[in-house]
Amino acid sequence: MIKIIILWLPVIFVLSACQSKNVDSLNPKTDVKVENGQMVALSGKRKISGIYPHLTTYAHGRINGEYGFGSECGIGALAEWNDKLYMINYAAHQPKGSEHKLYIIDEDLNMEIFEGSIGGTPTARMVHQESNQLLIGPYVIDSVGQIRVIPYSRMEGRLNAYARHLKDPKNWVYMYDMEGMLYEVNVNNLEVNKLFHDPLPGWHGKGGYTSQGKLVVSNNGEHASEGRTTHDTQDWDNNEYKWEESWKIDKKDIFGADKLGILAEFDGDNFKVVERSQFTDITTKNGIYAIPNDDSPLWAIGWDAKSVRLKVMDNGEWYTYLLPKATYNNDPPHGWFTEWPRIRAIGEKKMMMDMHGMFFDFPETFSATNTAGIRPIGSHLRYIPDFINWNGQLVLATDETSIQGNPLAGQPQSNLWFGSYDELSKWGPATGYGAVWLNENVTAGGPSDPYLMAGFDKRMLHLKNHGDRTVTVKMEIDVNGDNDWTTLESITLEKNGYVPYVFDGSLQAEWIRLTANSPSLLTAAFHFTDANPNDRTQKEALFTSLADIDDKGPVSHAKLYSNKTNFNLSVYAGTIENGKFTKEDEFEFTKFDFDYKKGISDSTAQETLKMKDIWSEDDASVILTAKNYRLRLPKGHENYASNFPSGTTRVVREVESERELANIAGTFYELPLFKVGQEPLYKMMRPVSTHNKQISDFNTWNGLLVLTGVKKDATDSEHVYSSPDGSTSLWFGGIDDLWKFGKPVGIGGPWKDTSVKANEPSDRYLMTGYDKKSLTLKADKDAQVTLLVYVNHYLEEPMEYKIFYLKSGEEQHFEFPEGFSAHWVQLKSNVDCTATAQFIYE
Structure with a gap:
């Protein structure tokens, strides 16, 4: 039987830290007890966004921090x-x-x-x-x-x-x-x-x-x-x-x-x-x-x-x-x-x-x-x-940080988050997507499995009949969760017909199920969205030290690397001018002291200076270029690319194990992976928040999210740590603080005074995760413009949502119904023309 016995022998030493330039409340003492080169106990009081850095775990326990x-x-x-x-x-x-x-x-x-x-x-x-x-x-x-x-x-x-x-x-x-x-x-x-x-x-x-x-x-x-x-x-x-x-x-x-x-x-x-x-x-x-x-x-x-x-x-x-x-x-x-x-x-x-x-x-x-x-x-x-x-x-x-296919971190590490249940609802929105049928053969009279309805604010159903005969789909709800099913409504779908159905916001039900009156090939895809996505109440206090995109004052920029040869964070500090990042200094931000040490000892940190561009911008929108296709995204700020162009900032980085984040034109996006080392599944991306800040890099280290782009006159705090000479500052928080920048917003579309070929679909434009939505259309000829929507990531076939009849030179404005949601949208015109199609997400 083995008993836990910690012996403080002469070979044990204690590491502690307290920066003199900060009061103890901002930089409390950290103690590490060591035996034979191995950490055996740690204690500390530093807490940032619910995270205690001294509780970070690694793939080893060596005090020198060298990864094996x-x-x-x-x-x-x-x-x-x-x-x-x-x-x-x-x-x-x-x-x-x-x-x-x-x-x-x-x-x-x-x-x-x-x-x-x-x-x-x-x-x-x-x-x-x-x-x-x-x-x-x-x-x-x-x-x-x-x-x-x-x-x-x-x-x-x-x-x-x-x-x-x-x-x-x-x-x-x-x-x-x-x-x-x-x-x-x-x-x-x-x-x-x-x-x-x-x-x-x-x-x-x-x-x-x-x-x-x-x-x-x-x-x-x-x-x-x-x-x-x-x-x-x-x-x-x-x-x-x-x-x-x-x-x-x-x-x-x-x-x-x-x-x-x-x-x-x-x-x-x-x-x-x-x-x-x-x-x-x-x-x-x-x-x-x-x-x-x-x-x-x-x-x-x-x-x-x-x-x-x-x-x-x-x-x-x-x-x-x-x-x-x-x-x-x-x-x-x-x-x-x-x-x-x-x-x-x-x-x-x-x-x-x-x-x-x-x-x-x-x-x-x-x-x-x-x-x-x-x-x-x-x-x-x-x-x-x-x-x-x-x-x-x-x-x-x-x-948290893995290094499987992730060259921008030297060693894996993870930590705990401490907080309250109530805080969870202030992170990401209660928004989700799913289906009961997905382009599948449905028998007559057999109800689908029950699908959760309760607790979501805005709910809609995309119904598609892929078959060659008319079918009626009955919707039933279980109001109290007692298996007492009552009919809500029946919807008739013509052959190859599509019906978008937005549920009344006052509808109370635990579950919904669907039944077809005759066999057919059907899709029934649900989109449930939050009426109050993302909490903005803490935005100013939490992120005031980060420079806005229009700020003209001096800003501390840096490229970041979680070290392999020790527990520290490598910081290549510099400036961004004329569309280029220029390295001016090198530091290691220390794990235990939370202080800056001159020089970078880890040669693998050079990886962090490599950056890959995946986006550009034209008059219409942001363009995301994947390996075999391209997509379009909203512009979060009309001056973002001109003030802070692609190539100066970190665009894509793994921030949680096997999860990637993209910082594109002032908005953070979550990028699902299919396999480590492969291109992310951009078609399954979702926006997290629109920040419109000069964030030049982001990283997870010591259990924390680290952001660069701090104003040089920012005051040190729970979230901001500056070098002794004030030349370099970093922002620290938790990964789910990102939601607090506020909900995703933006303007853009596939066309802006664009030469359009008849019946040629536009690039796909992102709609997932945006709240209040409207569309402005204009063409230089009389035209019928069809709006197509993609409603499930495993269904490549778009649905024909609406046809707009445009008069030459006249602008049409369309407000999407409250609760409407789709993953991607696409447009096509019935004639050659010069057209504009701009989506406004507020």
């Missing part, structure tokens, strides 16, 4: 035990261990690092009631804090889910790993038995939980799939599915389009496939405090191309509910970018679900007979593997 190995460092699991917060971080793919650590934080935020840590890729956590032990990753912790370790030589794998045992729960637990292995572990002597090596199709194991006499497990990816395509059995056999002979299920009808990942049951002897979709967390209201003989409704969260999927097992039967996606970061079929959405208690009898970039209130009463109470809270940019209510605060874990 491990391309990722997410904080995979949080648990309260013995009045302390326990957390583990994880490597990208290390089933045999790594230098990553187990951390123990007390109520004063003093952090100890367990000297017996063995790392790996663990995210599992469960309290075993009978033995009164916390199981977290490979560590077993008793009621007085003694820690035992299950070595990877005994239980190799990426440990992602503990669950109660079906046959001997007093003495054993199940461990389900990411490679699909199912173990049983004796909680007394830590004996390990491997029950199955790879019993199920799919890969990237995620969830596991025992309820109603069954162990339910999930995985969220496919080895053989690089896209949502159809595979026949031979395709899979010739690809990576060499383990098919070990599967313990009926293999009939388990291959095909969108059959990616799995949700499956195990009764102690046999497995049964529940659904071939990508699933992550599985739990009941008891969460990590798994109780004996749990018969509570069991919840599993996953997704497909259409929507977030919530599966409920109630009295042994399965039910399905659909919810919108705020972001498409999680969607790739390999499953790598979905670590680890959760449903768990957050105190005061509240539960919360985090899935596809959206927080939801989740009622602990949710069952097949009582489905009321799920409500959107808001969306976020932070990549959140776990969260917990601890020490009177909500704590969010993060998977």
